[in-house]
Amino acid sequence: MADLLLEKFLRYVQIDTQSDENSTSFPSTDQQKTLLSLLLQELQAMGVPQAAMDEHGYVMARIPSNLSKPAPALGFIAHVDTSPDMSGKDVHPQFVENYDGKDIVLNADKHIVLGVDEFPELKQYVGQTLITTDGTTLLGADDKAGVAEIMTAVEHILQHPEIPHGDLCIAFTPDEEIGRGVDFFDVKKLGAAYAYTVDGGQIGELEYENFNAASAKIFVQGKNIHPGYAKNKMVNALHVAKEFDALLPPAERPEHTQDYEGFFHLVHCSGEVEKAQLHYIVRDHNRSKFEHRKQVIEQCAHYLNTRYGKGTVSVELKDQYYNMREQVEPHYHIVQNAIAAMERVGVQPLIHPIRGGTDGARLSFMGLPCPNLFAGGHNFHGKYEFIPVASMHKAVEVLLQLVNIYAGE
Ligand SMILES: [Zn+2]
Secondary structure: OHHHHHHHHHHHHOOOOEOOOOOOOOOOOOHHHHHHHHHHHHHHHHOOOEEEEOOOOOEEEEEOOOOOOOOOOEEEEEEOOEOOOOOOOOOOOEEEOOOOOOOEEEEOOOOEEEOOOOOHHHHHHOOOOEEEOOOOOOOOHHHHHHHHHHHHHHHHHHHOOOOOOOOEEEEEEOOOOOOOOOOOOOHHHHOOOEEEEEEEOOOOEEEOOOOEEEEEEEEEEOEOOOHHHOOOOOEOHHHHHHHHHHHOOOOOOHHHOOOOOOEEEEEEEEEOOOEEEEEEEEEEOOHHHHHHHHHHHHHHHHHHHHHHOOOOEEEEEEEEEOOOHHHHHHHOHHHHHHHHHHHHOOOOOEEOOOOOOOHHHHHHHOOOOOOEEEOOOEOOOOOOOEEEHHHHHHHHHHHHHHHHHHOOO
């Protein structure tokens, strides 16, 4: 099993699958289909009875139950694309064997070093084999590690027909990194009662809470008048925009918050005297606090309109996604099963709220409760990405234990 997992991972990271937020097609880039097609071929070659790619590029596969009793259908999901933040072309994985706990030189020519001071989590992997980048690309462990781990678990199950399992449902998806990964996902067709995305970070990560998310666009209509004759007439949209921003609590910004603390995050501002625009993202794990944050935005606009006249400030609020906890908690056994699967193979579960969203969060609101399991990597989306080989193997073991647990074993 050992070599097969690594071989798969190394094969998949060779294929450039960067997604592109500026593209209007789905998947956003054609190369993603290259990997999706390869996965389909490999599933078929392994002898998975039902495997297909649909017109959107989703690859779905199903291994029917070999139990004589009913059991819930279990799904595993991973995404094939890599982040637009850094190139995923010509990835040259480097192996660090028997890691000594010191800084790792990724690229001597370019002086790129994975330093222990900056990344102290390296220390927990002393003596292990790590896979890093050569400093010029990302690695793609997000989420090709997850893909390779699921493929390895599937292969193991097919090679061992004596392992009891219920219906197993597998899906590989494009465009997760640009937030469109489940836009056309057919939950019914997958046919799982519960699923897990295998898209988390370091060994032990288990996530079933994420932000509630909205975007807020603020439009300021000013009144531009020749500055020489402006007294008591001009309304400078830029100043009103500044005032708007100053009304929001400065301590509630991403740079001052952590864990369960929500925020208002100004991501864009532009304008001139006549017109200005502010763009925020609003985040909170707690649904009522989230709703309150949106009200605060409306109240700030209202206050400024009272001062500068109706229609000066208008607000466009749009919900983006919600905290999957709402959907997962009624089926809390799926979290307990993940904890049990990890404990069975000696992995300590690390449960943290995600300060972002996941495809699983959206799937959870589409009727498929879907927590997120570790794939094993660190420092996603950049050149410092690395993954310990042992963590990948543990991830496969956790998946196999979950299969076991859902089969009632
Ligand atoms: Zn990912």
